[in-house]
Amino acid sequence: MNERIQTNSFDTLPEEDLMGLFQSTAPQPLRDAEEILQSADIQLHLARVPRRVFLRWGVSIVTALAVIAMVGVWLNTPPKQLWAQAADKAQQVSSLRCRYTALPLVNGKAVEDANMRLDGTIQWAKSGSLRQAVKNSNLDSLSVQPANEPGISIDHRTKSYRRTAAMKGAVPPLISIFERLASSRSEAKQDLGESEIEGRKVHGFEVETSTIDADFSGLGGVVRVWVDQETKRIARMQWNQMNMVHTVDHFVWNEPTGDWFSLKPPEGYANQTPVPANLEETTQHIITGLKAFAKYSNGDYPKVKFLYGDVTAAKLAELNGADKIIKTIFQPGRLLDDDARRLADKPEYQEYIKAVEGFARINGLERDNPDCAYYGIKVSSKDTDKVLFRWQLETGEYQVIFGDLSHRIATKEQLKTLETK
Amino acid sequence: MVADQDQPLEHTKDSNLAWTARDTVSFLAAIRPWQASVCRILSRVLGDRHDAEDVWQSLVLRWWQSPGNLPAPDKFPAWLRRCAVNEAIRVLRRQKKLNHHGIDNVPARQVGPWEALTTDELRTDMRRAMLSLDPEDRALLALRFDEGLTIREIAEVLERPPATVYVQLERVVDRLRKLLGIHFSEQRKS
Numbered sequence: 001m002n003e004r005i006q007t008n009s010f011d012t013l014p015e016e017d018l019m020g021l022f023q024s025t026a027p028q029p030l031r032d033a034e035e036i037l038q039s040a041d042i043q044l045h046l047a048r049v050p051r052r053v054f055l056r057w058g059v060s061i062v063t064a065l066a067v068i069a070m071v072g073v074w075l076n077t078p079p080k081q082l083w084a085q086a087a088d089k090a091q092q093v094s095s096l097r098c099r100y101t102a103l104p105l106v107n108g109k110a111v112e113d114a115n116m117r118l119d120g121t122i123q124w125a126k127s128g129s130l131r132q133a134v135k136n137s138n139l140d141s142l143s144v145q146p147a148n149e150p151g152i153s154i155d156h157r158t159k160s161y162r163r164t165a166a167m168k169g170a171v172p173p174l175i176s177i178f179e180r181l182a183s184s185r186s187e188a189k190q191d192l193g194e195s196e197i198e199g200r201k202v203h204g205f206e207v208e209t210s211t212i213d214a215d216f217s218g219l220g221g222v223v224r225v226w227v228d229q230e231t232k233r234i235a236r237m238q239w240n241q242m243n244m245v246h247t248v249d250h251f252v253w254n255e256p257t258g259d260w261f262s263l264k265p266p267e268g269y270a271n272q273t274p275v276p277a278n279l280e281e282t283t284q285h286i287i288t289g290l291k292a293f294a295k296y297s298n299g300d301y302p303k304v305k306f307l308y309g310d311v312t313a314a315k316l317a318e319l320n321g322a323d324k325i326i327k328t329i330f331q332p333g334r335l336l337d338d339d340a341r342r343l344a345d346k347p348e349y350q351e352y353i354k355a356v357e358g359f360a361r362i363n364g365l366e367r368d369n370p371d372c373a374y375y376g377i378k379v380s381s382k383d384t385d386k387v388l389f390r391w392q393l394e395t396g397e398y399q400v401i402f403g404d405l406s407h408r409i410a411t412k413e414q415l416k417t418l419e420t421k
Numbered sequence: 422m423v424a425d426q427d428q429p430l431e432h433t434k435d436s437n438l439a440w441t442a443r444d445t446v447s448f449l450a451a452i453r454p455w456q457a458s459v460c461r462i463l464s465r466v467l468g469d470r471h472d473a474e475d476v477w478q479s480l481v482l483r484w485w486q487s488p489g490n491l492p493a494p495d496k497f498p499a500w501l502r503r504c505a506v507n508e509a510i511r512v513l514r515r516q517k518k519l520n521h522h523g524i525d526n527v528p529a530r531q532v533g534p535w536e537a538l539t540t541d542e543l544r545t546d547m548r549r550a551m552l553s554l555d556p557e558d559r560a561l562l563a564l565r566f567d568e569g570l571t572i573r574e575i576a577e578v579l580e581r582p583p584a585t586v587y588v589q590l591e592r593v594v595d596r597l598r599k600l601l602g603i604h605f606s607e608q609r610k611s
Contacts, residue, residue, distance in 0.1 A: 018594065021601075022566040025547045027464030030474055033452050036481045037445060308516075360471060 095125045095257050099250040100134075110245035122248070129261045146261045154265060155272075161265040162273040192224065197249070202226040202235045279399060282361050286389065287405045289316075289358020292351050296320050299381035301388060307374055309363035313356045322352035365391045371398070379403045387418050448485050455498055458568055459505045465563035466509035466556050476512050480504060499577045502568070506560045506578065513556050543601075550600035558593040565590060 100120040103110040120134040128147035135141075145151035145164065154161040192204030204226045226236040236249040265271070290301050293312065296319035302312045317323040325343045343349065365372045372391035379388045383403030390400040390410075398415045401407045410418060459480070464473040484504075492500040551559055564575045572590065576583040 019566045030460040030477045033481045
């Protein structure tokens with residue numbers, strides 16, 4: 001084919017030859033879709049559970065805790081003057097454990113459906129640590145999330161586990177809810193009368209959630225609560241949400257938490273924690289690129305707001321002299337000969353190649369990261385404590401690179417302070 | 422384009438080509454047969470492997486999380502390819518790289534340092550010529566030459582009349598020939 005192409009005009013080149021030439025430049029394959037899913041820190045074991053079921057469960061756990069908090073106050077407060085005492089009492093709860101059940105709601109009633117039924121256990125400590133076990137026909141998992149620390153998610157079906165990032169603000173702060181509700185008012189909307197739960201006499205009430213706190217207007221508007229007449233503690237709570245009837249009962253209060261929040265996986269379980277994007281590697285690439293640029297521009301970084309990788313790389317090549325090498329070795333048709341190899345091994349070209357990777361990463365982050373900023377216009381290498389570049393991490397925190405190319409992880413609040421410098 | 426994430430989830434009648442959100446097994450089963458094709462199209466239209474990787478990843482995650490209203494099975498390959506073409510062009514627009522490079526202004530480094538060193542002159546010229554074309558034209562060539570689609574199939578992917586595709590393809594092949602000729606003659610002179 002090459003001979004034909006060289007001896008004939010391209011204008012008359014047969015389409016099959018053109019196609020052959022085109023196909024000979026076929027791009028390299030990209031990553032497999034499964035690999036992408038695995039590396040994206042996705043809970044593959046939960047992925048096999050229908051999303052609606054998972055959503056119901058996730059929402060319900062949070063809801064359950066909020067409801068426990070609300071009713072804990074309500075229970076102690078029919079006389080309004082007891083609100084403050086109720087709040088005090090609520091704050092004395094050091095831990096709770098309860099059973100959680102969800103059943104599909106059909107024609108206003110909970111019905112048994114083995115495929116839809118969810119059974120779980122919630123364990124909570126005043127510190128904010130949370131342990132949730134859930135099981136149904138598709139799922140058998142345990143999630144342990146100590147307060148403000150990384151946790152673990154265990155899948156008993158596949159005998160595997162994965163480490164999880166610290167949970168930020170996803171669990172309602174029970175105690176603060178107690179405090180907030182101490183000044184609000186609530187009334188039983190309807191007296192459900194006396195009944196028995198597991199042999200114990202209880203009295204049921206229906207409470208409008210909006211009377212407890214306007215922010216909790218969900219949950220179908222009402223929560224049904226049954227109180228043990230002897231102990232005066234909650235025996236059962238129930239609410240409807242998302243076509244499911246959610247029930248929490250079998251409460252145990254103020255137990256020692258012991259090893260509730262142990263992060264040790266069961267013996268023999270496989271660690272399937274996805275490999276996260278290597279933050280340190282990315283950071284080092286970026287620092288290498290910026291450092292090389294500053295080296296040839298009196299300590300200045302690319303003075304742009306949006307850093308285009310290819311444009312910045314070309315500028316660096318001009319600055320450090322790599323452009324001459326590039327022009328030489330990238331002549332059309334030049335093969336990998338010894339001269340080219342020797343040129344490519346030169347320090348300026350190597351410096352350029354390494355920097356390109358860093359510029360590409362900045363470019364990619366500026367393009368894709370939800371909260372990323374580059375301040376090369378106003379920050380130089382002399383500005384040791386000023387933020388030069390920062391981007392948001394999956395944890396919600398920020399990776400921050402300063403003018404002197406030191407770096408650290410900062411919370412959103414810390415970042416605000418850093419960016420005012 | 423990619424289905425709206427707020428749309429209700431629906432199965433197609435052919436269970437082999439459907440998945441509910443986050444159903445990894447079904448998703449991979451549906452996607453895998455077309456994965457290579459979609460990736461080639463992305464690479465060709467974007468002209469940059471890293472960009473193609475980024476877009477491919479975002480498409481995979483979006484489709485996996487929220488398939489939306491999937492097309493009928495016989496429309497599925499065209500739908501996937503259309504998503505790839507549209508998304509690649511959208512990304513280029515966002516990057517403001519939509520305007521094609523001048524013929525003499527194609528940065529050689531876009532080929533990649535070692536890759537360029539090991540390719541022959543014609544392949545290098547072909548790559549440079551491709552980068553000189555508009556993304557829409559690159560998509561046409563990718564669909565025709567890489568994927569071997571007929572005019573009618575390309576028309577379905579791009580949602581254009583077959584006659585329009587025919588004319589556009591003629592024009593872009595002609596332009597590709599001219600670009601190759603220019604590169605080739607320049608190189609021979611040197």
